[in-house]
Structures are given as C-alpha cells and as structure tokens.
Amino acid sequence: xxxxxxxxxxxxxxxxxxxxxxxxxxxxxxxxxxxxxxxxxxxxxxxxxxxxxxxxxxxxxxxxxxxxxxxxxxxxxxxxxxxxxxxxxxxxxxxxxxxxxxxxxxxxxxxxxxxxxxxxxxxxxxxxxxxxxxxxxxxxxxxxxxxxxxxxxxxxxxxxxxxxxxxxxxxxxxxxxxxxx
Amino acid sequence: xxxxxxxxxxxxxxxxxxxxxxxxxxxxxxxxxxxxxxxxxxxxxxxxxxxxxxxxxxxxxxxxxxxxxxxxxxxxxxxxxxxxxxxxxxxxxxxxxxxxxxxxxxxxxxxxxxxxxxxxxxxxxxxxxxxxxxxxxxxxxxxxxxxxxxxxxxxxxxxxxxxxxxxxxxxxxxxxxxxxxxxxxxxxxxxxxxxxxxxxxxxxxxxxxxxxxxxxxxxxxxx
Numbered sequence: 232x233x234x235x236x237x238x239x240x241x242x243x244x245x246x247x248x249x250x251x252x253x254x255x256x257x258x259x260x261x262x263x264x265x266x267x268x269x270x271x272x273x274x275x276x277x278x279x280x281x282x283x284x285x286x287x288x289x290x291x292x293x294x295x296x297x298x299x300x301x302x303x304x305x306x307x308x309x310x311x312x313x314x315x316x317x318x319x320x321x322x323x324x325x326x327x328x329x330x331x332x333x334x335x336x337x338x339x340x341x342x343x344x345x346x347x348x349x350x351x352x353x354x355x356x357x358x359x360x361x362x363x364x365x366x367x368x369x370x371x372x373x374x375x376x377x378x379x380x381x382x383x384x385x386x387x388x389x390x391x392x393x394x395x396x397x398x399x400x401x402x403x404x405x406x407x408x409x410x411x412x
Numbered sequence: 413x414x415x416x417x418x419x420x421x422x423x424x425x426x427x428x429x430x431x432x433x434x435x436x437x438x439x440x441x442x443x444x445x446x447x448x449x450x451x452x453x454x455x456x457x458x459x460x461x462x463x464x465x466x467x468x469x470x471x472x473x474x475x476x477x478x479x480x481x482x483x484x485x486x487x488x489x490x491x492x493x494x495x496x497x498x499x500x501x502x503x504x505x506x507x508x509x510x511x512x513x514x515x516x517x518x519x520x521x522x523x524x525x526x527x528x529x530x531x532x533x534x535x536x537x538x539x540x541x542x543x544x545x546x547x548x549x550x551x552x553x554x555x556x557x558x559x560x561x562x563x564x565x566x567x568x569x570x571x572x573x574x575x576x577x578x579x580x581x582x583x584x585x586x587x588x589x590x591x592x593x594x595x596x597x598x599x600x601x602x603x604x605x606x607x608x609x610x611x612x613x614x615x616x617x618x619x620x621x622x623x624x625x626x627x628x629x630x631x632x633x634x635x
Contacts, residue, residue, distance in 0.1 A: 343449065
C-alpha cells in the first residue's frame with residue numbers, strides 16, 4: 232500500500248534517485264518529515280501535481296554545517312581576491328528570491344573555519360544572486376571548500392559545502408533552491 | 413665483499429632510507445598553508461605525516477633487512493617505532509579534534525563528506541587493534557604463527573589504508589614527495605610480507621623436504 236503511494240509520488244521518487252553523498256542530522260529529520268507529510272497529503276489531493284513536479288529543493292550537504300557560527304554579521308567584504316557567489320530560487324516555480332540572507336564561511340589565508348574574520352553574511356539581489364569577496368580559500372581538512380548557509384526560518388534550512396575543483400581557483404559558486412518551511 | 417665496500421653499501425642504504433623518510437616531512441614543512449593554520453592543526457598534520465614516514469622503516473626493521481644492526485636490535489627498534497606510530501596517531505586525531513571538533517567527529521563516525529576520512533579511520537582501528545594484539549600477546553594465548561599472521565594482516569590493512577588516506581588529501585604534503593613516500597611505504601610492506609610469508613616458507617619447506625623427505629638418505633649417500 233505505502234510502497235505504491237511512494238512509487239507514484241514524484242517528490243519521494245526524486246529523493247530516492249538522488250545519489251549525492253548526504254547526511255546531516257537536521258536535514259535528515261527535515262526530509263524524513265517532508266516525505267511523511269507528502270505521503271500523508273497525496274491521497275487527500277492536497278498536493279497539486281504541478282507543484283510536486285517543479286524545481287526540487289536543494290538538500291544540505293554532508294558536513295555543511297561544520298563550524299557554523301549562527302548570525303554571521305552582514306559584511307561588504309571579508310577580504311580580497313576570492314569570490315563566493317551563487318543564486319537563490321524558490322522550490323517549485325524557480326522564482327528568484329530577493330533579500331535572502333546567505334551566511335558564508337571558509338578557511339582562508341586569514342585562518343581556519345572558526346576564525347571570526349572568515350564569517351560573513353550577504354543579501355540576495357532582485358535576481359536572487361549574491362556574492363562575497365574574501366581572502367583566498369585554502370584547503371582545510373584535506374579539501375579546498377566553502378560553507379554556505381540559509382538558516383532564517385522562512386524556508387527550510389540548507390547548509391552547503393561546495394568543493395573547489397582546484398586549490399588555486401579564485402572563485403566558487405553554488406545555488407540554493409529553497410522550500411518554504 | 414671487503415669490509416670497506418660493505419660499509420659503503422650499508423651507509424648508502426641508510427642514507428637513502430633517511431632521505432626518503434625525512435625529505436617529504438621537510439618539504440611539507442615549507443608548505444605555504446602552514447602560515448594559515450594554528451598550532452594544533454600543524455602538530456596534528458605533522459603527526460600524520462611522520463606516521464606515514466615511520467611506516468617505511470617499520471617492516472624493514474621487523475624483517476631485519478637493514479645493514480649494520482643485529483636482528484635482535486632491529487626487532488627492539490621495531491617495537492619503539494610501533495610505539496611512536498601509536499603516539500603519532502593519537503596526536504594526529506587529538507590535534508585535528510582541537511582544530512575542528514565537528515569535522516573530526518564526522519570522520520570518526522564515518523559520516524564525513526570526504527572518502528579519505530574513511531581510510532584514515534580504518535587505519536586508526538587497524539593500529540588500535542595492532543597495539544591491543546601486542547599488549548595482550550601472552551594473555552591471548554595465540555600460537556606465535558597465528559599471532560604473527562594476524563599482526564601481518566593488520567599491518568597490510570594499516571599500510572594500504574594509510575597510503576590511500578594520504579594520497580587523497582590536499583594538504584601540507586607536496587604531491588611528488590608524497591607519492592614517492594607512499595609508493596615506497598607500500599613497496600616496503602608488500603615486499604617484506606611476500607618475502608617473509610611466501611618466499612622464505614616455500615624455500616624452507618623445500619630444503620626441509622630435501623633434508624628429511626623420503627629421498628633424503630639416498631641424496632646423502634650419493635654425496
């Protein structure tokens with residue numbers, strides 16, 4: 232019975248098909264909760280097919296929340312020479328989200344991920360884009376990577392940990408697709 | 413071989429070995445990344461690099477291959493180097509934990525995003541089990557041949573896992589010297605295990621057969 236429901240459910244199917252390495256206590260609970268809600272709502276017809284087949288929300292990455300310091304201050308810049316950029320859209324219809332706070336931190340030439348000078352927040356522009364200039368990101372715990380978070384309540388929390396293809400890269404970009412909380 | 417030539421060969425072997433072990437550590441010491449790291453991270457990282465380096469000499473001491481020292485002395489050093497490896501692994505994990513507790517816990521709990529963490533944890537448990545096997549050697553009541561086989565099996569796992577762990581990491585070690593050390597470590601362990609557990613037992617059995625087998629008397633009479 233329940234298996235049949237899940238097979239016909241595009242969201243549950245999409246999640247099962249996703250093979251990206253993923254584990255995070257918080258997002259595990261969130262996605263488990265979502266899956267349950269979706270399974271429960273489907274037979275009652277509360278979920279429109281159009282919404283269910285739209286742009287799927289971004290899922291948190293493993294280790295994405297490591298060394299997170301909530302409410303990083305809004306900054307113009309954290310340094311120079313390295314750009315962290317991306318854009319934020321709404322799940323389902325893909326509309327760009329303006330004025331969304333994205334928190335960014337990474338190990339740079341200023342110090343490690345716990346160094347306060349390596350933490351800052353920016354807001355998205357009208358087209359959903361954001362960017363922050365900081366010091367050069369350096370490999371930390373074996374990989375050159377950045378951390379980004381959306382954690383403001385209006386949408387489901389997402390922690391990202393994009394890895395740079397090369398340690399000599401001078402930019403990294405990523406994308407958030409947020410699902411309303 | 414005259415004594416002086418033998419001495420030259422011995423000195424050369426030790427010099428090459430010392431260069432292979434110390435060179436990559438010194439090169440890592442010149443890494444620009446160190447300037448951006450705190451003391452705990454640097455100590456933890458170098459404890460890992462030194463462990464890798466010690467794995468090169470460890471099987472050679474066990475087998476008594478190194479010239480200029482008696483086999484008994486080399487076995488004693490094998491125990492000291494083993495103790496040093498255990499201490500380095502403790503420092504490695506401790507230093508990384510102080511630097512970033514969540515990253516270290518993720519690695520230990522096998523939920524880290526990086527695959528090299530899994531190899532690191534496998535190597536760590538291999539070393540923990542090896543230490544336990546050494547400490548409990550007499551209490552376990554294993555026959556020496558069995559104990560040795562378990563010890564060798566763990567050593568092979570530790571070396572393979574450590575080398576894989578090190579090669580996948582982007583850190584203070586310079587690429588060419590890291591590959592050189594890793595290949596040397598794998599070759600030293602591989603060659604030692606093949607020699608001690610495959611070639612020597614085979615030859616021992618053959619000579620045993622020649623001396624004590626059914627034709628042994630005839631062979632002796634023919635001589």
